[in-house]
Amino acid sequence: MSHLTDLPAWAALAVCGLLLLGAATTLIGSLGLLRLSDFYERLHAPTIATSGGTILICLASMLCFAVLQSRWIFHEVLIILFVTVTTPVTLMLLGQAALYRDRFEERQGVPRKPKPERENSP
Amino acid sequence: MLPVFILAPFAGSLIAIFFPSDQRGATAWFAGAIALVCFLATAGLYPFVASGGVLRYELDWIPELGLNFTLRMDGFAWLFSALITAIGVLVVLYARYYMAAEDPVPRFFALFLAFMGSMLGIVLSGNLILLAVFWELTSIVSFLLIGYWHHNAHARDGARIALTMTAMGGLCMLVGLLIMGRIVGSYDLDVVLASGDAIREHPLYLTVLILLLLGALTKSAQFPFHFWLPHAMAAPTPVSAYLHSATMVKAGVFLLVRLWPVMAGTEAWFWIVGLAGLTTLLLGAYFAIFQQDLKGLLAYSTISHLGLITVLLSLGSPLAAVAAVFHIVNHATFKASLFMAAGIIDHETGTRDMRKLSGLFHYMPITATLAMVASAAMAGVPLLNGFLSKEMFFAEAIETHLVNALDTMTPYVATIASMFAVTYSLRFIHGVFYGPMPKDLPKKPHEPPRWMRAPVDFLVLACLVVGIIPAQTIGPFLHTAVVSILGDRTPQYSLAVWHGWNIPLIMSFVALSGGVGLYFLMRSYLATSVEGPPVFRLLQGQRIFERVLVTLSWKWARSLEQSLGTRRLQPQMCFVVVLALAAGAFPLVIGGFKLPPLLIRGVDPAFALLWVIGIACAVGSAYQAKFHRLVSLVLLGGAGLVTCITFVWLSAPDLAVTQLLVEIVTTVLILLGLRWLPKRIEQPEDTEDLPFRIRLRRLRDFLLAILAGGGMTLIAYTVMTRPLPDTIASYFLARAYTEGGGTNVVNVILVDFRGFDTLGEIAVLSIVALTVFALLLRFRPQADSLETPEQQRVQNAFDDDHPERATGDSIAEYLFVPSVIMRWMFPVTGLLAAYLFLRGHDLPGGGFAAGIAMSIGFILQYMSGGTRWVEERLRIHPLRWMSIGLLVAVATGAGSWLFGYPFLTSHAQYATLPIIGKFPLASAILFDLGVFSLVLGATVLILIALAHQSVRAPRAHTRAVRAEKEGVR
């Protein structure tokens, strides 16, 4: 079984960099959940994690294993792909749910349903 | 020869059941024939017995436990069986006419024969336990006989009390006999009779004595257990004549006589038996005077006579024993005839109330005469058999056996009692047969049919003959019986009518004259008085007994059951937890458990942080579970996630995968269910207004929870910090690849080493799926959760009030993009499932994970498109998948039989195909395929069955409403 310390220095540094960067991005993204004030704003926060964080860490892992096993490792790509494809589903549904709620409760600052003007409270 | 006595009656009773109920005569003849056969057989055995021989018959039943079917007939047993069979014949003849046409006669005779059989069993059994067996049999059968007219409430009560008393006594007696058998070392009667000293010296003698007496005294209605007998008089008269005069009540004294040689003669015996006997003698006679019911009078007189016998036995002198046996016979004869006479009177006049009856001599002179003779015998008038045994009794009473108060009291009590006896006998005769003509009798009385009276004739004749020439008639039989009991202790005695002027004779005269006087004093009072003696009327044994019984067995039992038991879940759970804690702590506490050192080494901050989160999730979801169900579910997911990461961290990828998948499915499942739970107003309660009780209970639960958690922590930590013992795992690790043909040891264990577990596990899954399915077919949601959720209503309403929108547009829009993506996720999920499945044997994954993943793919489609949408396109047969999966798994396992290996023996090798190259070919993979198919089927079935409710419930609701409407109409 191979070990991390078998990595050559450059690779090691690169991996560490990517990893740290990715983790930091993710952390920031999750911080967004804390710091942003409104749900619609928070809706953006996780996307950082899903895009930036995921990509960076996957890169790190790819690089790491590629060097370790001295062959091209791609399957982290799948993770990136899946995450990018699946996250929107949840976010969209949540956004729409929130939107529906707000319209139902007629909160301010929420756009009415487009077009049919006369109704505004579903 | 002997088994005939038992077999014939029982076989007879079995046959008798099947007689058509209108065949009164035939049944009677049949029963009579059986009884007669038995009697003749008994008679035939006399010569042998008379010559001092003891007949034995032994058949193995449970030789290991020393319980054999041993029959044994000596003189005493012979005497008794003669009595039983002879009177049996007479009673059958009598009953033939007594029973009404509409009574279900076959049942009567069947029970009658059965009783005769068990009674014979008692007297013949040569094994203590066998005796107990037949003893209880008589109780049971007599219960059925007494309750023969069960539409009558008195019969029911009488039967119940009789059974309860006698059976209770019987059980006690059983224990007594067991101990006795242990003392002696055998249950065989001969052995027991041989070792009297051992028993009398034994420290447990008193226990045995009391237990046995409980049996005997209850059976033969001795004070204070006497009261069941009068109530048993609700039985048909033949039954009374047989059971309550001649046989069953005699069983008790029979036992006393049987064990007399080994038990009698001690201080305790004298006191207990004597006291009971004397009280019974006196009270029985006294009560008898005040009865208004003919049979009641007879019943009490029976009680008092049995008391007399008991007293005789208590004295412990051989001569007394002789008297006892003699009186047993005499009493049987005259009392049976009296019962029959009473029955005749009842039968012909329609009443048994002595206040109504009078002057019957005019109508039925013969019967009257017979009754008079019999009751004279009962009263102990000279030249009748009753007189002889009573003389012997008096003679024994004045003897001093032990110097104490009781012994000195005996003669006086005896005299008074027999004075009472004279009184009630006189009353029986005078009150019923003489005096003014009876008025308002239910029937016009007249002589009974010829053959109905015949038994009475016979018995009364017997009384006379025995009374006049005892030595020539009863003498020899009595002698054989006495010898068989007393052996060489047999005393000299003479059965003569005239012993010259002696104290007993004087006592008799006193008793006679006193009795007559007493009767004429009380006559006017008795003619009108109510049932029962003046003072004691108030305290009636049966009432007290009933009340006690009801209190004990009903009131207290119910309240106890309420207090000791509970029907609520929480206390039960509480008990489980508490007991588990106790059980877990107990060995550690007594074993002196010492805490292992806390070692912080190798604590990974990230891991620690992870578990901080995990713990927060767990506690949070516990805290929120009541009012924020959704949140608690989310937090549960969080906890599961942390668990999953932990598995990965501690090198269990398989577990992580499975845990994750299962958790996802569980979440979806609970969400599906959440829709059917009642809406809970989300208000975190303030703890001020809670009653103290509730707060206390919560505190208790909280403490319990803390204890449980702490205990788990302690045990887990201690064990985990100890070195791993040499486990079976090393074997698996060594052979997983070489023999199991897979590198993923966990999976090899699952499908090969311990494949049987997996088989059972998937069976469980399928069972649960079936249950869920079957239960949901009957699912009836509450009205409040029936209508569609308000989101949908609002959204659909929105569609409806917009002309340009069709219903369901909103949802279509909402789900437009997501459903596209979800649809594309389906094949990908399938691919993932295939991937997990194929690599399972070598790398984390396997059939189970694959199955769940695939089912998630299906569920995704359901979520995106809705039930109808999916099922228009895909026909899913989860039931088939399950069935096939299970069958495949079993078949794979059974395949190894062909090669002569046990079930589930796997075969693994790497086959090589031209293009594809090397790939694993283990039979375990086939097994895994079965797992896959089953898991897929089961999971999909469960989820879909639940999802279908949303479609079905409203429809069902409307249907139900319609049905109700029609019901109203």
Next chain:
Amino acid sequence: MTELAITWSVLLSQIMLALAMACALYRIVRGPRAQDRILALDTLYINAMLMLLSFGIRSANTIYFETALIIALIGLVSSIAFAKFLMRGEVIE
């Protein structure tokens, strides 16, 4: 030298990820809207996946990869179900 760097950076990044999870947890607990909680759950899953990846790097072992993959592909199903529940009042109609 590199070894030290690696160990520490991996550890650091894992701690950061754990903190990220903590943030998500906070949001789950605090709400205020149900949507917030679900969103946070989603984030929690993503963070967990990244945590697994980082762990894979740390232990230089590709065997943990599938777990991450599964989270990436169908870990979100539960949050989808939640979202659907919030929006339509039931998961499957």
Next chain:
Amino acid sequence: MTDWLQHLLILPILLPLAVGAALIPVDERNRMLKGLFGFASTLAVFIIAVILMRMAANTGSLPARGIYQLGNWPAPFGIVLVLDRLSALMLCLTAGLALAAQVYSMARWHTAGHHFHSLFQLLLAGLNGAFLTGDLFNLFVFFEMMLAASYGLLLHGSGPVRVKAGLHYIAINLAASSLFLIGVSLIYGVTGTLNMADLAAKLATLAPENRQFVETGAAILGIAFLVKAGMWPLSFWLPPAYAAATPPVAAVFAILTKVGIYVIIRLHFLIFGAAAGASAGFGQGWLVAGGMLTISFGAIGVLASQAMGRLAGYSVLVSSGTLLAAIGLGHAGMLAGALFYLVSSTLTISAFFLLIELVERGRDAGADVLAVTMEAYGDFDEDEEEEEVGVAIPGTMAVLGLCFCLCAVLLSGLPPLSGFVAKFAILRGLFDMPGTDLATAMSATDWTYVVLLILSGLAAMIAMNRIGIRTFWASIEGTVPRVFVIEITPVVVLLAACIFLSLQAGPTMRYMQAAADDLLNPLFQSERILSAPRAGGQ
């Protein structure tokens, strides 16, 4: 070439499993067909069980084919099935009950819900597995299988009463199952083995600080089993659940509690037998106390219950208590009697459960019909028109009455039937203790046990008497219950079995004695298990 008989041992598990699986997709409309298949398989299992029992009875304490190494892995590592007299006996008993219940159910009860026969077969498989397995964790799996099936069958027919009772039943048993897991894993954690025989062998040579954890694990396991066995105060769920279940199901449930008892007997004498060194006879006191409390509570309940169903449920408790205490007292002589009692009481109670519904049908006809054809709606639901409830055979009442009397006599342990023989055997075993002087040989506990035994019998008698009079005598001659022949036959057969037991008490007791002896020196058997050769000679 291959000795097919060697696979006989596993058939009692596999056959019902396969049949149950095969029956799943069959449409509910042809239930009768399903029923027939189920009946066939049950019958086959019964025959096999009888053969196995003869094998066990004839050949030594452990018959030649009595060990089955699944997957051909040797004993401590793989899972083994072990056949000895006791397990063979339990197999026979189970199959017998199942046969009766199956026939009974085919009259009408299997129409009350879906997949009755599949669940029934799977329950059978689970039971047999639990009886046969020699592996601790495998035991758990089969326990769960059995329990899951029992949940399904208890809820069969649905309806508020059953569901409410089922909720409690399931909740309690789920908690118990997690206890089971904790116990097993703890034992594994310190001994490193799951095989019972191996465990027994290892325990003797275990360091004390580890042994106390084995004991902890065993104790926790014990609680799990005692919940199943229905020891007070873990037994409150039992009477309602059993009373609520449909008659055939309840009849089979009579054996479920006995499974708990069986396992306790097994483990108690195997692990904490005489050879267990310091921890020999661990937990006996608890068993005795619990058992006696259970007897008392059961007897009280028997007295206090108006409905026959509850009465039967409580008498289940009484029998459990009697057995538990008998095990706990642990006199060698009593064990055989206890086993006899186990068989007899199980047969009786299940017969009684079957009888109850027939009897009560006469009193309130229609109530049960309602229970059967609880109006059910659903996509997959076919029309269930409610059929004639049996036919009024002349003398039905008489037959029912006779059966009831027999049940009463058996339950209250009155002579001459097997109930009495069993109690007599137990008492005799108790009294025949070594020690010349009985007075000193028997402790106060023993005497208490005797008293309780007698009193419980008395309570049963009084209660049965009361209810019987109310049902058969006091009731106005109303509608004679309409009963199918195939409904009354099982009852009669079961009771006949009891009578047979009483008549053949001698040979039976011999068998029980032998079984008890097996239990009392288990290590011999353990060696046989651990040293059994693999098939194919490798």
Next chain:
Amino acid sequence: MRTWFPFPLLSIALLLMWLLLNQSLAPGSILIGLFLGMVLGWVTLKLHPARSRLHRVSRAAGFALQVIADIIRSNIAVASIILRARRVPANAGFLTVGLDLEDENALALLACIMTATPGTAWLEYDRRQKILLFHVLDVQNEELWRGTVKRYEAALKEIFQ
């Protein structure tokens, strides 16, 4: 060919995925991949999702790069916003933009891209009026955002129709 592979694109994608998962180009895995692609294709056919054909696949690569660049940029932007969210409250807002993209899959892809790029969140799309409502984290000038969306849409149109 159609009968065997109702969705060639899908099947190819699945094959690629399979190879990626197994990290091998061994003929065995290729065969299995093809087989799986075929079978899953059939099953998916039963759900009959909307098909769509690709023209000008060449443009895809460029588009992808462009998207990635945007993603990185917006990542940084949003990160900075979050970090100074305390001091400068983000001025978020809803925007609407008309789309005339027909193809469902293309729309789905667009949605994915927009959601994947932090700062923009696809909210709802009214199919009748073809109006997309989306939310952005900071609206310094709305037109820029609309422009971006339009740009994506154009590219997708080119690829899909």
Next chain:
Amino acid sequence: MELILSAGIGALTASGVYLLLRPRTYQVIIGLSLLSYAVNLFIFGMGRLRVNAPPVLDPGGVGDLARYTDPVPQALVLTAIVIGFAMTALFLVVLLASRGFTGTDHVDGREQRHD
């Protein structure tokens, strides 16, 4: 490691047990799930904790406990997880049915005065 994990197990158990003792069916089911997590971890822990020693052999390899963690508890946990899942599903449906029949989500099918 051991310390943290056992603490976690304890916490899970405590919350689970507390919920088991609550009157609402939903609480009970959540409690059962939590408890099953705890139990699974406990079983798993009985095989002792090893970081990065998954029981996956190198092809052709013959493993030993020195290099690989104990696989048996993992197998047991897998079985336990499956059964736990099944039971959760069953219990869920039963509680739904009970709620449907009795109208309340109280475990006893009827509201106590104050719980």
